[in-house]
Amino acid sequence: MLWNLKAEMARRSVKCIDLANLLGVRPATISLKIGCKSQFTFEEAQRIQKSYFPDLELQYLFKEGREENGK
Numbered sequence: 001m002l003w004n005l006k007a008e009m010a011r012r013s014v015k016c017i018d019l020a021n022l023l024g025v026r027p028a029t030i031s032l033k034i035g036c037k038s039q040f041t042f043e044e045a046q047r048i049q050k051s052y053f054p055d056l057e058l059q060y061l062f063k064e065g066r067e068e069n070g071k
Helices: 003-011 016-023 027-034 042-052
Strands: none
Touching: 016 027, 016 042
16 A cells, blocks of 8 residues: 555545546546555656655655655
8 A cells, every 4th residue: 555645645635536637547546556456657656746746755655555754
């Protein structure tokens, strides 16, 4: 599970549908990727980070497991 991404999405009220629209995929696909049943491509991860979380590091957002302080 990409806990950091999930937590930051909740903090900023970003929904799976928002990421799905950004990437041109179904919301279910985003849920699978957040749950690590599938993986985000590097390009997808970059687009998400630049569009919704420009102040956070890519490595923090897409690290499997939990971590403190993303800055």
